[in-house]
Amino acid sequence: MLLSVITLLPLAFALVMLVLPEKVIRPVALLLAVVEFAVSLLLLTSFDKASPAIQLVEQIPWVPEMGISYFLGIDGLSLWLVILTTFLTPIVVLGSWTAIDNRIKGFHAALFVLQTSMIGSFLAMDAVLFYVFFELSLVPMYFMVGIWGGQRRIYATVKFFIYTMAGSLMMLLAIIYLMFACRDTFGQMSASLLDFYRLKIPFVAGEFLNPQTLLFFAFSLAFAIKVPMFPVHTWLPDAHVEAPTPGSVILAGVMLKMGSYGFLRFVLPMFAEASQYYAWLFLFLGVVGIIYGALVAMVQPDIKKLIAYSSVSHMGYVMIGLFSLNMYGVSGSLYQMLNHGISTGALFLLIGMIYERTHNREIAKYGGLAKALPIYTIIFIIVTMSSIAVPMTNGFIGEFMILLGTFEASRPFAIAAVTGVVLGAVYMLWMVKRVFFGPAGELVRDEHHPLHDLNARELTVMAPLVVLIFWMGLNPNFFLDYSKASLDHFVKNRDNYRLAVSPAQPKLENVAVRGEAQ
Amino acid sequence: MNPTELITLREFITVVPLCVLFFVSLIPLLIKPFLGGREPNPISVLVWNFLAILAAAGCTGALFGHSYQKTFAFSNAIVLDGTSVWMSYLVYIVTAVGIMLAYDHVATRGRQFTEFCFLMVSSACGMLVLIMSNDLIVTFIGIETMSLCLYILVAMSREQVLSKEAAFKYFVLGSFASAIFLYGIALVYGTVGSTYLPDVATQGVKLISTNRVFLVGAILLITGFAFKVSIFPFHTWTPDVYQGASTPVTAFMSTAVKAASFVAFLRFFTSEAFVAAPHLLTVMTWLAVLTMTVGNVAAILQNNFKRMLAYSSVAHSGYALVGLITAGFGTNYNAAATSLLFYLFSYSLMTLGTFALVAVFERSENTSLEINDLRGVGRKYPWLAMSMTVLMLSLAGIPPTLGFFGKFFVFSSAIEQDMYWLAFWGMINSVVSVYYYLRPIVVMYMSEGEAETLQIGLMTRGTVIVTGLLIVILGILSSPFFRMVQNSVMNQF
Structure with missing residues (x-):
């Protein structure tokens, strides 16, 4: 029932x-x-x-x-x-x-x-x-x-x-x-x-x-x-x-x-x-997706579009993990699915919050947001860390396992995929730098519409996500234990799955x- | 059976519903002269016609509802089996709804409402003959009775110029189709020596590959049917007629006429004769593919809502043709015929609802409803808009609506017969069709604009909402419904 x-x-x-x-x-x-x-x-x-x-x-x-x-x-x-x-x-x-x-x-x-x-x-x-x-x-x-x-x-x-x-x-x-x-x-x-x-x-x-x-x-x-x-x-x-x-x-x-x-x-x-x-085909497309998504994300003038392309890149990891067809890769993929849900969801929420304040998403119009909205900035950076897979956050566990699995399955693809990690850091951190630091942008400067930091409701929205980012990053076994038996069965008996x-x-x-x- | 023998009571019983329907519907027409030619109260007309339909449905239910035993009558020219019983119910429902819509609609609820209803019911009588016929001549009589009434019905919208044009076009082309059909009968009779369908079937198996005259006759017959159910390239009258006719008539035509003609087509087509003709299978397959494609692609280009629905109805003929082909050429007749009948039911229900919705928006006789006129309906009439959404999604075949299961069963019987090509094209076409079925939804909910205030007749509103609900409910509970249809088809051959 x-x-x-x-x-x-x-x-x-x-x-x-x-x-x-x-x-x-x-x-x-x-x-x-x-x-x-x-x-x-x-x-x-x-x-x-x-x-x-x-x-x-x-x-x-x-x-x-x-x-x-x-x-x-x-x-x-x-x-x-x-x-x-x-x-x-x-x-x-x-x-x-x-x-x-x-x-x-x-x-x-x-x-x-x-x-x-x-x-x-x-x-x-x-x-x-x-x-x-x-x-x-x-x-x-x-x-x-x-x-x-x-x-x-x-x-x-x-x-x-x-x-x-x-x-x-x-x-x-x-x-x-x-x-x-x-x-x-x-x-x-x-x-x-x-x-x-x-x-x-x-x-x-x-x-x-x-x-x-x-x-x-x-x-x-x-x-x-x-x-x-x-x-x-x-x-x-x-x-x-x-x-x-x-x-x-x-x-x-x-x-x-x-x-x-x-x-x-x-x-x-x-x-x-x-x-x-046909695993090679999907590994190839996955890797292309990772690199292509990252490169396109890098040049986006719109924050939301940037995150959208980063999704293409992240889901590329999930795919290569799945098609590496071994325990590390598949568990990593499953974990990365959850991570991506949490970190990208959080990013979209954060973008929504700033959009409600300024009605604009153009990166060029921001800058120096860290001074105006300190709490918002802290949360945004935490989520960014999760998205680019910094250790201690959930993203690290998932990506690491996927790369481990891919390395075992096919080294060239793993090497190509690793470049995606670097590119991911590049586009996210570059975006963070342009939005939150440097001289105040025209939207941030706007005297008529002073920006307010997150209110209690918005903090309540973000708190569980931030907690999960660290929880999943520090204690992945709690989550993976529930899936371990199934994944193990999946990887071992895939040729004759029952x-x-x-x-x-x-x-x-x-x-x-x-x-x-x- | 000796043809000179008098009609027995048992034979007469098979046509009792038909007689009841016809004679009761005559009553309001007979009352009219006694009122000095004044139009009787429309409500009384409505009640009499409902009574006629209810009585006929009651007769069908009481006499044949309990068993689907196959009965022949009138020198085997009439056959009564599960298929005819089920399709009779469909015809009753559609006719009743058609009359209800006509009662509410500006173009039809006028001086000649009595005649209008009578013609609609007479046309339904023609359909009943058509779905029970087991002989080409009877089929022809059925088609003609049905069509002659329709020609007048199409022309009856008083002010509409388009309606006259449509009626004339339909009449001329329809007459051609009838002539072609008759010629086909003549050729088939010339080679087989009988117009009795089982005879055509048994002799046709041999003749189809040896006798060119028989082949030509069969092709002419198929052409005649193709015209009636608007299969490419004989579909060109459809958009004009559907647009020109008043909406209740369009609703009636696009559902009952099509369903009844498809059943007659099925009876003719599934006579084993055609299994021996692989080249005919190729032709029919391409006709189905082209019908779907032409209908869907043309529908995308339309701005007039009724024209769009007309092309969509052409496309749906293509899907139904897939079911017909699998029934005719496949090895599993029961499954394929069940899926076809199920499809016709689901299609009729959806289309009735959709045209009822069109009727809601027509406030004068010359309204031609553009898709963009639906602006703002989502805000102002949330329930209507929701029904419309369900109907459109069902026509597009999105689960868990009835339309999805209709398509699902048709395509699964095609796959069962290894006709992957047909199923593949059906699927591609479903994707194409999504585009134009989404348009009304986009306009209703997502475009800026204010809806006009509508005066919605109670019965039209009821039709829209009931069909909307039924589509979801019957969709989720499609299994018992499917089983009923299946049982009725089982002992046909």
């Missing part, structure tokens, strides 16, 4: 938002989001971290004719991503307290629908259910960018929607193909991931037109667009720049992770041979469980 509650509670909240009067929306939304976070923390107590199996399983037939079921489960791969989602939502609600000033009813309803769809895609163990949540997440985000966004919001939001949808429809074709493959192999259609893992999909190395390669690329395209990987990343800067602050935070914080999670959950275990064979269900439920409908019981 717990997983269903966590998934569907926000949907109920969204309905609550629609009927409440405008005045009480914000406090109630905050309260509900905190309740949801508290409920999701129950996962930590009921989750057995020693077991790689998917846990707390719920399965109800949905379209039995096609073997589709409402099938939720959680394991070490998805646990932290779910909690990241529920953690960021109250922060976003509080962070947008003043930034979103019109149609707040619709905004919070969209936010909660988005939360349901994101949690649903992390928890779904049925491919069609996953697809439904994955696509559903586009709709609220589309409205968020389109209604509350900046100048070119419509262009950005339509581009975002069509780009993502184009990728995921090919995935839908692939899912349907696999469902029929299940029927041919097990005698019954199934969309359960557990059955997909058991399929033996023919693979011919070096040829393109064979089932596993095509399926591999169909899934990869969907997820690569979502991540986004280099050359299909172009929707991201547009969407990020035009999105309102809360939209950017959720987009960077969680939605991009749906892509990398998809690689982890679907692509790598299901198409083991193809992903081994997921057990715990507690074993005899009434399970899917073929896999029944097949193994016989």
